[in-house]
Amino acid sequence: MPSASDDSAGSKKSSAVRRIAIGTALGLATFAAVFAARPVIAVVVAAWSVLATLEFLRLLGRAEIHLSRWLLPILNAAIVAAAAFNWLPQFLLAPVAVILLAAVATRETKPRVPVYGTFVIIYLGFLPAHLILLKNLSWVRGLSPWLVFFPLALTWVNDTAGLVLGKLIGRHKLSPAISPNKTVEGYLAGLVFSAVLAALYLHRVAPFAASPAWWLAVVGIGLGTLAQAGDLFESVFKRAVGLKDSSAALADHGGFLDRVDSLLFTIPAFYYVCLHLR
Numbered sequence: 001m002p003s004a005s006d007d008s009a010g011s012k013k014s015s016a017v018r019r020i021a022i023g024t025a026l027g028l029a030t031f032a033a034v035f036a037a038r039p040v041i042a043v044v045v046a047a048w049s050v051l052a053t054l055e056f057l058r059l060l061g062r063a064e065i066h067l068s069r070w071l072l073p074i075l076n077a078a079i080v081a082a083a084a085f086n087w088l089p090q091f092l093l094a095p096v097a098v099i100l101l102a103a104v105a106t107r108e109t110k111p112r113v114p115v116y117g118t119f120v121i122i123y124l125g126f127l128p129a130h131l132i133l134l135k136n137l138s139w140v141r142g143l144s145p146w147l148v149f150f151p152l153a154l155t156w157v158n159d160t161a162g163l164v165l166g167k168l169i170g171r172h173k174l175s176p177a178i179s180p181n182k183t184v185e186g187y188l189a190g191l192v193f194s195a196v197l198a199a200l201y202l203h204r205v206a207p208f209a210a211s212p213a214w215w216l217a218v219v220g221i222g223l224g225t226l227a228q229a230g231d232l233f234e235s236v237f238k239r240a241v242g243l244k245d246s247s248a249a250l251a252d253h254g255g256f257l258d259r260v261d262s263l264l265f266t267i268p269a270f271y272y273v274c275l276h277l278r
Helices: 004-035 038-062 071-084 090-105 112-126 130-140 145-169 184-204 213-240 256-260 263-275
Strands: 173-175 179-183
Touching (some): 004 145, 038 071, 038 112, 038 130, 038 256, 071 112, 090 112, 130 263, 145 184, 173 184, 179 184, 179 213, 213 263
Antiparallel strands (some): 173 179
């Protein structure tokens, strides 16, 4: 007869297999979207934006901040679509105006409703739309799709190094009130791996190919820091309402927002670096 320890071991093994399977599927889907035609990546980002927005609105709802569950997802999808036509950032004024007018039309007496509504379209509409802007930039300048893939690869390496080495050698908590499992050692390990990856990766990709290795390492450290900040920023909202994940949509991987919270900061930052390089 199987013992309790056997059941526990089997459960952990099943969880690990499920986590690897889902993680692999997400990675392959993301890779395919980045290297596909521009309309494909726009559709993927728009779908993710809508799903992540719905998750975030549920988080806010637990804090008694109730926003429209139909208007904001639609506005974020529109922002992503605007990015596909290179209408950002000018187009952003239209969704902001809609939110403010909706507050007036419904006689909303709580200022936090339009304020949080504006925050949501920036956080989960405008920021993720930068992946499409980066794709457009690479296409217009005739650059490799590997340039678009770089911030995703760096964020994954940063997160993985921080998680693994943080568990192995971590002794000092980075931000115990926000994310109890993060350590200073894991954070520094993530930066080291980010610097190395940037120096090796970007050296082979225009417009960074002629840049010195030390500068590419600095870019990696900067993006690695932003990746950690993006993760902690989302955790602020989750801890405020007592949740570990934004949802259970992706099983052990949490929700759609959990998987890309770090990218919301790294992709826009990398886009603006590329924008000003010739």
